[in-house]
Amino acid sequence: MLPMADRAVGSPRTESAIRVDAASKSFEKGVRAVDAVDLEVGAGEFFTLLGPSGCGKTTLLRLLAGLEQPDSGRITIGGQVMDGVPPHRRSVNTVFQSYALFPHRNVRRNIGFGLEMRGTDAGEIDARTRRMAELIGIDGLLDREVAQLSGGQRQRVALARALINEPDVLLLDEPLSALDADLRGRLQLELKRLQRRLGMTFVFVTHDQQEAMVMSDRMAVLDAGRIVQVGPPDAIYEAPAALFVARFMGHQNFVPIHGRDAAGVDTPLGRLEGAFGTGDHLLLRPETIRLGDEAQTVPNRFEATVEERLYRGETTEYRLACGGLRLLASRANRGQPEHQVGETIRVGVSPRGTATVSD
Template identity: 50%
Template sequence: MVEAIGLTKRFGSGEQGVTALDRVDVTIRPGEFFTLLGPSGCGKTTLLRLIAGLEQADAGELRLDGGSITGLPPYRRPVNTVFQSYALFPHLSIARNVAFGLEMRRLPRGEIDAQVAQALSLVRLDGYEKRMPAQLSGGQQQRVALARALANRPKVLLLDEPLSALDLKLRKEMQLELRRLKEATGITFVFVTHDQNEALTMSDRIAVMDKGRVLQVGTPIEIYDRPQTRFVADFIGEANLLAATASGDGRRFAIEGTGDVVLGDDERSEPGRRVTLAVRPERAVVTPPGDGGFDATVEQLIYAGNETHLHVILKGGQPFRVCLPNHQGAAPRYRAGEALGVVLPPEACHVLAD
């Protein structure tokens, strides 16, 4: 549905110039929920604005549904954008807000009324047509912004961090609502966020970006379980990054000052090569000291409701985090300075490419 080919965008010139996008290639499939994820300044919003036509690339090509849209103005692109600020007209009723784009296209009044009613029904705001934006909650205003964008029946809906102004509970509700809307309409959603949990919860596929480049594209499971770089492993959720050296047949890895771990064939590396092992905190296992795990010492214990975060120091000095579930509200009991063992199951470890 959307294809970016070698997109480059710079702001400013000379030494003061900034490269916002550096030869970006991305393919977004029809009907999928595709998320651009990364820290502030990584280029994700710039890429969204290029797709919308609000910015023009310095180099590269943009294609939408098989045809080039490079250089086309926004009003000639079959896309709509939902912004973080909602951008509702405060002096217009909810129905008039939703109808605005349709009226600009000079559609017949009967067709406008039908599409407004359908869009408000999609976002579950039937009966709110005569209210004003100030009479709605933040979540309801966000739904109006979605209805206005959906009423135009775009091929692609662009969402620029639309949930960031909502409180946590409402954000989680709207995440499910957006997934439902995508399934109900079949429209391709392109979503921008810096929130990793939001991306994992909502997306069919995720593009992780940093410094104007796309580092990895994959499903949430692929991105979380098999990150390709240190940045992706560290940015998505939490990860222990352990320095190690491959030996033997390439499946044995010596963790500096700690001990060896043997991994599966798909994690094989060249013997003698120094690598980084990524281990998710919830995949490690805690054992009594001397019971088969790597020797470790408790540094800090953090209670987080449904889980406890255990910060330890492995033998050799490498810090390590373990996430333990709190069964029936009972938190694991450890004290600072206490000795224990940490087991790294082979399936818990992933060798990073960089």
């Protein structure tokens, strides 16, 4: 295997790094944490397992790592079936939420631990540790003790320790969740850039929708041990496959469809003209709803009352009442007049800014 810093970046890699076929895992009292999951992750892909607490994403990650064994089904990594293969024999490494650093070892010896366990020559351990620390941006911290590190520094040390063994797949179990919002945002971008530079397969677990959308090439949304939808972040956000996915991705505007024909749909908002899908609810994305004069630019218009206005800096959110429904609209602040609470305004909806979903 080439040293990671020397691997080709951006070269096409179409083979599968991971394949999961009908994998299931149950725990006490018959709770099925993973339920007949099928999944394929491409080599060099940043793939995210996304879902609420208890959905099975961490259990699935542990099955990939070999920390749990499936009750049924098969897991293949790098073309090799993992039946009964222990964690240390798999070409994967894991970065845990707690980082799991050794407090009695300094940064240098934490990073080089895996190479020590392999019996690697001391000179090679030192050279590779220095190179990895430089790659991660912690080369000035090698002689520090773990207790002297900030949360972000510990995260980087854990990442360097996992990468130095040059695994085919890196598994990350919510490694950013304990960090403050600003640092978390910066490390999201750093981690994605690092993955692109290395061309390595990353499988990332999170419950944070924004984090998943920022970092992922593709993601899988899980619920009750099953994968509900797999796809690129924009496809899942703009065209969720079910109400569960839409709600989990943060959508709030669900308009019941009472009837439809080739020309449009009938809803509590009135008749909406256009080509809509076959679902029983219309999903209106807040950022696509047009307000005031801007409503004239789209084909479907109705009146609504502003119940609440929330200024968020770059955007302003409006809570609207219309047809017995409550709608959320989000508008970028570009110096246009603001609408006030209690005001009746014109609202516009285009079929291009909608999707249809069903239970």
